[in-house]
Amino acid sequence: MNQIKNFTKGLLRENPILVLVLGTCPTLGVTSSAANGLGMGLATTFVLAMSNLVISLVKDQIPDKVRIPSFIVIIAAFVTVVELVMQAYTPGLFKSLGIFIPLIVVNCIVLGRAEAFASKNGPLSSIVDGLGMGLGFTGALVVLGSIRELLGSGTLFNIRLYPENYTTLLFVLAPGAFIVLGYMIAMVQKINKAKK
Amino acid sequence: MKQRESTFTNMVVVLLVVTLVSGALLGFVHQMTGEAIEQARSKAQSDAIASVLPSFDELAPSIKILPEEGADSVEIFPAYSAGKVVGYAVKSYSFNGFSGFISVMAGVDTLGNFTGYEVLEHKETPGLGSKMGAWFKNSEKEGQCVIGKNPASANFTVRKDGGDIDAITASTITSRAFLEALRRAHQSVTLLRENSPDEKMPLPAAGPTGMPQ
Numbered sequence: 361m362n363q364i365k366n367f368t369k370g371l372l373r374e375n376p377i378l379v380l381v382l383g384t385c386p387t388l389g390v391t392s393s394a395a396n397g398l399g400m401g402l403a404t405t406f407v408l409a410m411s412n413l414v415i416s417l418v419k420d421q422i423p424d425k426v427r428i429p430s431f432i433v434i435i436a437a438f439v440t441v442v443e444l445v446m447q448a449y450t451p452g453l454f455k456s457l458g459i460f461i462p463l464i465v466v467n468c469i470v471l472g473r474a475e476a477f478a479s480k481n482g483p484l485s486s487i488v489d490g491l492g493m494g495l496g497f498t499g500a501l502v503v504l505g506s507i508r509e510l511l512g513s514g515t516l517f518n519i520r521l522y523p524e525n526y527t528t529l530l531f532v533l534a535p536g537a538f539i540v541l542g543y544m545i546a547m548v549q550k551i552n553k554a555k556k
Numbered sequence: 557m558k559q560r561e562s563t564f565t566n567m568v569v570v571l572l573v574v575t576l577v578s579g580a581l582l583g584f585v586h587q588m589t590g591e592a593i594e595q596a597r598s599k600a601q602s603d604a605i606a607s608v609l610p611s612f613d614e615l616a617p618s619i620k621i622l623p624e625e626g627a628d629s630v631e632i633f634p635a636y637s638a639g640k641v642v643g644y645a646v647k648s649y650s651f652n653g654f655s656g657f658i659s660v661m662a663g664v665d666t667l668g669n670f671t672g673y674e675v676l677e678h679k680e681t682p683g684l685g686s687k688m689g690a691w692f693k694n695s696e697k698e699g700q701c702v703i704g705k706n707p708a709s710a711n712f713t714v715r716k717d718g719g720d721i722d723a724i725t726a727s728t729i730t731s732r733a734f735l736e737a738l739r740r741a742h743q744s745v746t747l748l749r750e751n752s753p754d755e756k757m758p759l760p761a762a763g764p765t766g767m768p769q
Contacts, residue, residue, distance in 0.1 A: 392683030422570055423562035430574045437578035441585050448592035451600065456686070459655070459679050513683070529726065532683045 361485050370492030373555075376469045377500045377541075378548040383469040387501060388537040390460050394517050397505030398498065399453045403442050404464050405494025411435045411470060412478040412490035419479045431474045432465070439464045469497060500544070507540050508532065600676060601661070605633055605645040608663030608672035612637045615645075621744040630744040643671055644748070648741035650733040655679035658688075658733050662741040666749075668706045670738065685730030692734065697722070702735075707742045 376382050383404075390400045414434055422430045443461045446454040454461070464470065473493055478486040509515055512531030514522045530536040560566050605615065612635035620629040633645040643665045650658045658678045663671035675689045692702045700722035705712070713719030714731050723731035 390682070396682060420559050422574075423560045423566045425562040426567045426571055429571065433574050433578050437581055440582055444582075444585050444589045444593070448589035448596060451596040455677075456682060458682070533726070 361481070363485065363488050366485055366488045367492040370489065370494070370496040371499065372496070372548065373552060374493075375496040375500055375548060376472075376493050377497060378545050379552070380469075380472070381545070382472050383467045383497065384541070386460055386463055386467055387504065388534055388541065389463075390457065391501055391505035391508055391537060392512065392532050393456075393509045393515075394502055394505040396456055397501035399457055400460055400464075401494070401498025401501040403446070403457070403461060404467060404469070405491065405498055406442060407435065407438045407464055408470055408473060408494040408497075409487050409490035410438050412473055412486040413483055414438075415474050415478040416481060416483045416486035427479065428471075428475075431471060431479075435470050435474070436465045469493060504537070504540060504544060508537060512536060601647070604661035604674035604676060605635075607674055608661055609635050609643045609645050610663075610665070610671055612642050618647075619748065621748055623740050623744045623747065630740060632744060632748055634748075641666055644745050646741035646744055647676070648737045648744070650737040650740070652729070652736060653678060653680055653733040654685050654727070654729045655681070658730075658737055660734065660737045660741070662738055664742060664745045668708050668742060668746065669704050670702050670706070670742075672703060673738065675734075680730045681727070685724065685727045687724050687727065688730055688734045691724050691731075692721070700724075702738060707739050708746075712739050712742075 370376065372379075374380060377384065377387050386400065386404075391397045411431075411434055415431055418430075439462060442464070443454075446457075446461065473489060477489050481489070506516060508531045509517075510521065511528050514520060514524050514527045528536070531540065560570070614636040616634040616636060618631045618633045620631055622629050628649065630649070631647040633647075634641055635643050635645065643663055646662045646664060648660050648662055650660075656679055658680070659676040660673055661676055662673045665671050673693065678686065678688075680686050680688070691700055694701055695703065699715075699720075702712075702721065705721075710721075711719040712721065712735055714721055714723040714728060714735065716723065716728060717732070719735075721731075721735060
């Protein structure tokens with residue numbers, strides 16, 4: 361398998377949020393600020409890479425009928441590790457991401473890649489796929505978070521760029537998130553079509 | 557290698573092994589991070605106490621007070637400067653946040669005015685309720701700032717409920733809960749001061765309502 365193509369597919373061609381449209385729940389919830397989007401994306405990338413690796417290594421040992429529960433336990437264990445480490449060493453980020461960290465377990469991207477890829481491919485390909493998807497996810501989160509933060513709060517990575525009076529509350533709330541995400545999906549569709 | 561067959565024994569054994577190994581890994585990480593988490597928590601607490609009070613040179617051991625019957629206790633840290641009380645840092649709470657529990661460290665001076673606050677823990681919506689960290693301290697907006705105000709003299713609820721404080725835009729529930737936590741802090745300090753004078757309190761051999769013996 362061409363590992364370069366395997367890695368880059370997660371960035372744009374098969375971007376998990378913008379093309380596969382997986383994991384929209386945390387996407388919309390976490391992107392009220394760019395920094396939150398970045399933190400969440402990196403935490404998810406770690407979980408994706410590690411769970412893809414482990415699942416790819418043990419895939420032959422797990423009977424087909426119990427594969428979903430087994431995958432979920434493995435994913436949940438890694439997410440809890442991330443949560444404990446963040447609580448201990450990055451308390452500020454932990455406080456702002458709050459409830460969204462445990463929600464990584466049910467992020468469809470993680471289980472989706474485990475089912476669709478890691479359970480059918482070797483460890484190297486799986487870890488590369490996890491990293492590519494994770495970074496594509498992170499990129500989309502940062503862009504979405506930046507747009508929402510800029511239009512909704514007037515700041516970018518907490519640096520104020522224009523006075524609060526001119527901000528549009530809509531973009532901090534869910535409907536604004538849907539609207540921006542919709543436009544982003546449309547733009548990526550156009551880019552992907554043009555490339556063909 | 558052919559995949560393991562889905563026999564009953566295989567399924568049970570594999571699930572058992574997966575959960576055992578995961579449990580062991582988590583136990584290990586929990587132990588490794590336990591101390592750092594505790595340190596981060598107590599540092600956040602002492603930073604909060606320092607930031608909500610005017611300058612002091614001594615902090616008395618904390619006292620637990622029951623603000624109302626049947627409710628959880630509140631922890632008060634009296635602060636002294638040259639042997640006299642200058643204020644109280646109160647670790648107060650509310651369970652009525654939009655997503656439940658909110659923990660706030662509030663600074664109350666000897667006249668009952670708020671000198672500052674820090675939000676310690678919450679699960680409120682990022683970008684909305686989470687604004688309470690800065691909203692109620694905004695000295696440029698008199699209507700929403702709680703610093704210097706006193707629940708005994710001002711109506712300490714949101715304007716929607718007939719009070720004097722401006723709630724966070726689109727986050728009334730969080731605002732109500734936050735103000736509840738602050739009222740609870742004020743109430744506890746009032747209770748404490750009714751029962752003991754300003755002099756240094758003896759080391760706590762406190763009864764259930766926190767009254768020194």
